[in-house]
Structure formats: structure tokens, C-alpha cells
Amino acid sequence: MNRTASIKDVANHASVAVGTVSNVLNYPDRVSQRTKDRVLKAIDELGFVRNDAARQLRAGHSRTIGLIVLDVGNPFFTSVVRAAEDAAALHGSAVLLGDSGHDAGREANYIDLFQEQRVQGLLISPVGDVTERLDLLRERGVPTVLVDRLADEAKFSSVAVDDDAGGYLAARHLLDTGRRRLAFVGGPTSIRQVADRLQGAQRAVKEEADATLEVLESEGQTVLAGRSVGNMLVERGRENLPDGIFCANDLLALGVMQSLTMTHTYRIPEDVALIGYDDIDFAVSAVVPLSSIRQPTEALGRTAIELLAEEVESQNPTHRAVVFTPELVVRQSTGASSAV
Amino acid sequence: MNRTASIKDVANHASVAVGTVSNVLNYPDRVSQRTKDRVLKAIDELGFVRNDAARQLRAGHSRTIGLIVLDVGNPFFTSVVRAAEDAAALHGSAVLLGDSGHDAGREANYIDLFQEQRVQGLLISPVGDVTERLDLLRERGVPTVLVDRLADEAKFSSVAVDDDAGGYLAARHLLDTGRRRLAFVGGPTSIRQVADRLQGAQRAVKEEADATLEVLESEGQTVLAGRSVGNMLVERGRENLPDGIFCANDLLALGVMQSLTMTHTYRIPEDVALIGYDDIDFAVSAVVPLSSIRQPTEALGRTAIELLAEEVESQNPTHRAVVFTPELVVRQSTGASSAV
DNA sequence: TCGTACCAATGAAACGATTCAAACTCGAGC
DNA sequence: GCTCGAGTTTGAATCGTTTCATTGGTACGA
Structure with a gap:
């Protein structure tokens, strides 16, 4: 008795054929108003819900x-x-x-x-x-x-999204604001997006004779991964710090930002400029509002x-x-x- | 010819009955090794994939x-x-x-x-x-x-999660750190979680004779909603500012934080203490790392x-x-x- | 009155799996 | 040679829909 009602139950209850019930469901125009009302009433009374498995079995998809x-x-x-x-x-x-x-x-x-x-x-x-x-x-x-x-x-x-173009955009922006010792944070580079963004950045850096780009591989693309890269940078000391960092995504960038700012040793953007990728909601509410590349x-x-x-x-x-x-x-x- | 193979096709190809193919799939123990091998080979050759619609139609769920x-x-x-x-x-x-x-x-x-x-x-x-x-x-x-x-x-x-307990925890913490003019930001209060958190906060505030709790209803639970509440608070001026704010979630809190800090008029936590709810990943990477209530x-x-x-x-x-x-x-x- | 056209309604067949009673196979035991 | 039973295999019935050829009924024109 607890079994859910089938189209056959509805047909019996409304005293019509199963095909008619199906037509009410799928081709209401083919059915007269009187019959339609009866069937709909039966559907309501029995709490009938169409079984999609059966439908798609018949339909093939x-x-x-x-x-x-x-x-x-x-x-x-x-x-x-x-x-x-x-x-x-x-x-x-x-x-x-x-x-x-x-x-x-x-x-x-x-x-x-x-x-x-x-x-x-x-x-x-x-x-x-x-x-x-x-x-x-x-x-x-x-x-x-x-x-x-x-x-x-x-x-x-x-x-x-053209990740190469995005990478170029990010690096070009860092270069345009006077940065020359750039770093790219992201990984693993086996991920195509990461590789493409890096490639775009390299393309931009090549346009400036005196600019360099260092690649810092991260373990994944999380805030935590970014933080550990950031910690590594902090330990390096001021003279070895890049002056512009491009992260393969915003989470990484936020992690890097945390490390750099928590120590109160380095200022963003004065000591290091930082740009992320994705423009997530939180980019704007970071310790220092984060520049980013927005993807549609x-x-x-x-x-x-x-x-x-x-x-x-x-x-x-x-x-x-x-x-x-x-x-x-x-x-x-x-x-x-x-x-x- | 492009139709995906059915269990019947597999049965023909392996020269067994459909029931046997089904047994290979569902009760491998019932089938002899020789037959099993033949069937598995046929499955592989035909690229057979079980049709879940048919299976669940028969199984009923x-x-x-x-x-x-x-x-x-x-x-x-x-x-x-x-x-x-x-x-x-x-x-x-x-x-x-x-x-x-x-x-x-x-x-x-x-x-x-x-x-x-x-x-x-x-x-x-x-x-x-x-x-x-x-x-x-x-x-x-x-x-x-x-x-x-x-x-x-x-x-x-x-x-x-016991939202009343969470609200109490948050407000009690603000009170314990010496705050007395508290505000609750959240809305709409028709959402049970919001109502419960507020109720817990009120319970805590009642324990301190000289403490007050003001309710600031927000339009939703987003960073943007928090920002507009924050802007409103900034306009009020310093003497009308609460000294402790409890937000119904972290997004709201981050929004409020943005408004308060962007103006460079108020300091967190010196002028206002701020606590959120949920302990999202970003709480720790906010302009000022955000206290929060963590839910399991x-x-x-x-x-x-x-x-x-x-x-x-x-x-x-x-x-x-x-x-x-x-x-x-x-x-x-x-x-x-x-x-x- | 009959034929035609049209609209509604009918109900059997089909989709692809699982289930299960029945049939078959093969040795062992007598 | 026959019976018995365990182990395999068989294939028809079933699940709940949709589809579609067919039937029943009504109205209209000839």
C-alpha cells in the first residue's frame, strides 16, 4: 500500500486508459478538457509522481x-x-x-x-x-x-578562457607599474591552465630586456599552498625578494599575502606588488585588496x-x-x- | 548502429542467456569462470555500459x-x-x-x-x-x-548545529573582552539560523546588567549586504558606534569590516571588535583576521x-x-x- | 442514408535491466 | 544403470512509462 502510484493506478482511478494519462502528461492538447480534469484529479488524489527511470528507459535518454x-x-x-x-x-x-x-x-x-x-x-x-x-x-x-x-x-x-592572454595581462601590468624582478607562483605546472598563464607571463617579460621571471612551484592551488610559498619568500630576506608576484590563482595570492603581511616586514604593494587570477569575491576584501584577472x-x-x-x-x-x-x-x- | 549495446547484445555475442550476463554483473559467484570470461570479453568488445534507468526501474529505487x-x-x-x-x-x-x-x-x-x-x-x-x-x-x-x-x-x-549556543558563544566572547554596546548584524530574521544566533546572543547579553544589544537587520547574508550595514554605521559617527559587532555569518562580517576599515576612521579591534560565524577559509585572510564560530x-x-x-x-x-x-x-x- | 473527416481514447508493444522457478549437466553413490 | 543433489544456465515475467496503429464517436456535406 505504501508503493507510489503508477500511471496504471491513475488510469484505473480515473477510468481511462494508460495512454490517455500519458497524453495528459505529455500532450495535453490531444486530450479533451473533461478527461483532462478527471485525470488531473486522480493524479492529485493518488499523489502520483512520474517515474523518470521508466520514462527515460522508453525515451532512450x-x-x-x-x-x-x-x-x-x-x-x-x-x-x-x-x-x-x-x-x-x-x-x-x-x-x-x-x-x-x-x-x-x-x-x-x-x-x-x-x-x-x-x-x-x-x-x-x-x-x-x-x-x-x-x-x-x-x-x-x-x-x-x-x-x-x-x-x-x-x-x-x-x-x-585564454589563459595565455590572462598571464600576459597580469605580467604586463606588473611591468607597466615599474616592476622588473617578477615571480610566478603556481603548480603543478602539469595543469594546463597553470602552464598557459606562466607562458603568457613569460611572453610579457620577454618584451622588457631588463625584466626577469622566476618560477616558484606551489603544492596545489590553495591558500595554504600560497602561504608556504610566502613563508619561503620571507625567509629569503629582503634582497632576494621579487618586486612583483603573479599567482596562478587568487587563493594562492591570498596565501602569499598572508605570509608577507603577517610578518609586518614587507608592505604590499610598496615592497612587492601582487596579482592573482580569477577575481573571486574575496579578492576585494583581502588585507590589501587584490588585483586580479577576471574570468567570465x-x-x-x-x-x-x-x-x-x-x-x-x-x-x-x-x-x-x-x-x-x-x-x-x-x-x-x-x-x-x-x-x- | 550507433545505439549503445544492451545486455541482450552482450548475451548474443557471448552465446549465453541474458540472465547469465546479469548474473556476471551482479552475482559473479554464481557463474563459472569460463562463462564469466566469455561474458566479460563480450562486454569489453561491445563497450557495454549498464543502463541505470532500466536497473532502477526493476529495482524500484x-x-x-x-x-x-x-x-x-x-x-x-x-x-x-x-x-x-x-x-x-x-x-x-x-x-x-x-x-x-x-x-x-x-x-x-x-x-x-x-x-x-x-x-x-x-x-x-x-x-x-x-x-x-x-x-x-x-x-x-x-x-x-x-x-x-x-x-x-x-x-x-x-x-x-546549535545556533543558539553559537550565538551565545560569540556574544559571551565579546562581553568577556570588555565590550558592552553590542550589535547583531543579520537578516532576514525569518531565517531560523539567524533568529537562533540572535537569541543566543541576547541570552548572553542579559547576563551583564550594563550590556546592550542592538539589532541591525541586513538584506541577505552577503559581503555586499555587510558592506551596506557597515556604511550605515560609518555614517552614524563615532559616538553611536557599537564597540562589539556579531555578524550572523563571516561574509557579512567581512563586508562590515571592509566598510569600517576602508574609511581609515575606525580600527578593529580597538574601536570595534568584530566576530563572524562559520569560520570560512577567508576569515583568517581578512584585512584583520576574523574571529568566528566554527561549525563542524x-x-x-x-x-x-x-x-x-x-x-x-x-x-x-x-x-x-x-x-x-x-x-x-x-x-x-x-x-x-x-x-x- | 451514407461517406468522409476529424477528434478522443484505447491498449498492446517496446525500452533494458533483474529475478526466479525451472531445466540442464555432471559426478558421486548405490 | 539409476537416483540424487549441487552447481550452472536458461528465459519468461516484470518494473512504469511512451508510442502508435486502431477503434469509437460525432458532425457535416453530399
Whole structure:
């Protein structure tokens, strides 16, 4: 008796055929008002809820989209996720969220899970390189859009931000404000984004004959990782301190900032200019408001869903790679004397 | 030809019956090694992936758990979500995440969606009061655990943090450090957490005859909302400034801090002591490291999943309400002269 | 009165898995 | 040679939808 009502129960209760109930649910126009009322009344009385498993079994696909991100705790992804959810809702789909935590094993688990769920398609910011596993998805015809990763257009659609341009923007800004001994904090460099931002920075530094760029590899991209790099810098002493630091993301930058300012030995931006990447909400409320590179996260999430919708609808596999250009946000940490 | 292989295709390819393939998948012990090898080979060659819709249609329930939070962007929930995902993975389940954004309509949509998906159970931090919608879930036998909200044990299991105790802790700390003109920032007070924290603070203030507590209602719980309350305080002038401010969460506190420090008129903690709630990562890296109330978010997420598992497994509806006690974290913003 | 057209409603078939009673195989034991 | 039982394998029935060819009914024009 505790079993949830099925469409058959509804049909009996309303004295109609099961097909009619289905039509009320899916093609209300095909049903007369009188019948519709009776059926809706029965649905209400029995507390009927459509079983999506049965529906998608028949339909052959679900109304869900799989989204696998590298770290839900990272505000960059949080923002992308939210935009994707909203955009998906407009398409009448729901987003199944997976967090790989930069772990290839967890990523693989989610890919398998989502395949079993027969998701309409997959949005993924892959761990490391595009693996055979993703190629397999493509072969199986699971529409897939890479997020925050440029891809070979012959294989996948993708949305990304031009990290090289962002890195260039950041380093160029430090150079423009007179800094010459630059440092780049980020890691591991096996992460493409980190590598690209570094490359862009190097490109900018090469434009100035007297400028140098030192690479300080961090263990991950967290506040804590940044703090330990910062501590290392503090121990080096003043003469070995860079005069401009570009961090691969804001969390790192905030960590570095903590270390440098907690000692009360160094001032930002007087002794060291600091710029991050992502422009998270907290950049503006840091000890010294943090300059940063803003990524169009909402556009990223929204566009990813749109590209996926394109793939789902069209049969022929034409892929698009959409690249967004990031934006420099100047705050106090790179020398603007007035705040905000 | 592009259709994904079904269990029947595998059976044909391996020259066995469909039941045997199913047994290989679900009860490997029942199948002889020879047959198992043949079937596994066929699975591999055809790239067979189990269709979860069909499986759950037959089984009557899925291996997913619905989780609806008020705001994925809020680090408190991000942390709970992550802990819940990990705990669910241990139980062999996956988490479907929904973000209600404090909107009852979106919440309702997700509840409906998850019901259609026949989730094993639901974890929810409800918008406002426990609505009839939730009671309906209970009647329909969908195991439900309320998160971050105390519930009548007769009706639901729940995990929560004692917000009254947290509010008391915060206010008591301000009083203990000599503050007497306290202010509470938070809103809307229709949110239970906000109301409880306020109530706890009032309880502490009543213990000191000469202490007062002013309530400053904010528009939401964001950095921006905090900033506008802070701006209002700045305009009031020094003589009307409270000497201790307790914010209903860290985001608000960071916002208030921005306003107060940006003007360079007031010093924290000398002129005003400030304490937040949640102890988010960024509390420690604020302009002035922020004292806060730490909530055991990992325990919350993990326990929620465990309570849900209890509900799913046992038939008789015995509910439990687990309450965690928060913890005071003292930093510079309330007067500890040494940092960290 | 009949034929035609149209609209509603019907209900069997199909989707892809799991389940389970029944059938089969193969030795051991008598 | 026959029986018994354990170990395997079989395949029809089932879950709850959607789909679609078919049927029933009504109205209108010829």
C-alpha cells in the first residue's frame, strides 16, 4: 500500500486508459478538457509522481546533464556550475554535479556513473590531459564539451578562457607599474591552465630586456599552498625578494599575502606588488585588496550548456571551440594608491 | 548502429542467456569462470555500459541521493556538500545536487525533480519553515534528513548545529573582552539560523546588567549586504558606534569590516571588535583576521548521509536529531593582539 | 442514408535491466 | 544403470512509462 502510484493506478482511478494519462502528461492538447480534469484529479488524489527511470528507459535518454569539475570548493567552478545549472534549467534539463578533486580515479568513476545514467551529455573540466577515456566517450556518441580547456575542434567542442592572454595581462601590468624582478607562483605546472598563464607571463617579460621571471612551484592551488610559498619568500630576506608576484590563482595570492603581511616586514604593494587570477569575491576584501584577472565564469557555464545543446540536437559532429578573453582588475595590491 | 549495446547484445555475442550476463554483473559467484570470461570479453568488445534507468526501474529505487542546499556558493554548504559526497560514495551512492538559492520555487522544482528520479532519499536545508511539501515527502515514504535545521524528531531526522549556543558563544566572547554596546548584524530574521544566533546572543547579553544589544537587520547574508550595514554605521559617527559587532555569518562580517576599515576612521579591534560565524577559509585572510564560530561542516555532511542510510535501511520510522556544538575561534578582530 | 473527416481514447508493444522457478549437466553413490 | 543433489544456465515475467496503429464517436456535406 505504501508503493507510489503508477500511471496504471491513475488510469484505473480515473477510468481511462494508460495512454490517455500519458497524453495528459505529455500532450495535453490531444486530450479533451473533461478527461483532462478527471485525470488531473486522480493524479492529485493518488499523489502520483512520474517515474523518470521508466520514462527515460522508453525515451532512450534522460533529461540530465553530467558536469564534472576539478573542485567544487573553488569559487571559479562554483560560479561556472551555477551558471550552467541556470542555463540547463532553461533547456528543461537538470545538472548532475561531480567533483573529481583533481583525481583521475574519481573522474573516471563519475564518467562511468554518468554514462550509466545515460546523461544527455557531459560537461567536463578534465584532470590532466584528455585521456583515452574521453576519446571513448566521443566514440560512443556521448556529446561532450570540455570546460576551461581548449580542445582540438576536430574532436570536441570546448569553452575556455585564454589563459595565455590572462598571464600576459597580469605580467604586463606588473611591468607597466615599474616592476622588473617578477615571480610566478603556481603548480603543478602539469595543469594546463597553470602552464598557459606562466607562458603568457613569460611572453610579457620577454618584451622588457631588463625584466626577469622566476618560477616558484606551489603544492596545489590553495591558500595554504600560497602561504608556504610566502613563508619561503620571507625567509629569503629582503634582497632576494621579487618586486612583483603573479599567482596562478587568487587563493594562492591570498596565501602569499598572508605570509608577507603577517610578518609586518614587507608592505604590499610598496615592497612587492601582487596579482592573482580569477577575481573571486574575496579578492576585494583581502588585507590589501587584490588585483586580479577576471574570468567570465557565467558566460563560460552558459556557453558550455549551449554548445552541448548544439551537439545534442545536430547529428553531424561539428565542434566549436569558444575562447573568452579575461580582463584585468586593478586594485591596491599592485599599487593603485586609492582602495577598491 | 550507433545505439549503445544492451545486455541482450552482450548475451548474443557471448552465446549465453541474458540472465547469465546479469548474473556476471551482479552475482559473479554464481557463474563459472569460463562463462564469466566469455561474458566479460563480450562486454569489453561491445563497450557495454549498464543502463541505470532500466536497473532502477526493476529495482524500484536508484543509487542516487538528492541534496538541496540554500546556496552552493556559500563555503559552509560547499563543505557540507563535499563531505556528503564522500560519505555517499562509501555507501555506493552518488549525490544529485540542487541549489535552491533561498528560493521556495526553485526548492519545489528540485524536490519534484528528485522525486521523479526516485532518489533513495533526500537531504535538504529547507527554505524558511518546513512546508507541507516536506510533510508530503514524509507521507510518501521518501526518507528525508533535514540539514542545518532542527526538526521534530517525530517527523524527521536532522543534523544541525546549535545556533543558539553559537550565538551565545560569540556574544559571551565579546562581553568577556570588555565590550558592552553590542550589535547583531543579520537578516532576514525569518531565517531560523539567524533568529537562533540572535537569541543566543541576547541570552548572553542579559547576563551583564550594563550590556546592550542592538539589532541591525541586513538584506541577505552577503559581503555586499555587510558592506551596506557597515556604511550605515560609518555614517552614524563615532559616538553611536557599537564597540562589539556579531555578524550572523563571516561574509557579512567581512563586508562590515571592509566598510569600517576602508574609511581609515575606525580600527578593529580597538574601536570595534568584530566576530563572524562559520569560520570560512577567508576569515583568517581578512584585512584583520576574523574571529568566528566554527561549525563542524564535515561532520554535518557525513552524519546526514549516515542518518539517511539508517532511514533507508530500517523500515520503522525512528528519527534522530543530531546536534553539533560549534566552537569559538579567536583571532585578531576581537582583540587578541597576536595574529593568527 | 451514407461517406468522409476529424477528434478522443484505447491498449498492446517496446525500452533494458533483474529475478526466479525451472531445466540442464555432471559426478558421486548405490 | 539409476537416483540424487549441487552447481550452472536458461528465459519468461516484470518494473512504469511512451508510442502508435486502431477503434469509437460525432458532425457535416453530399
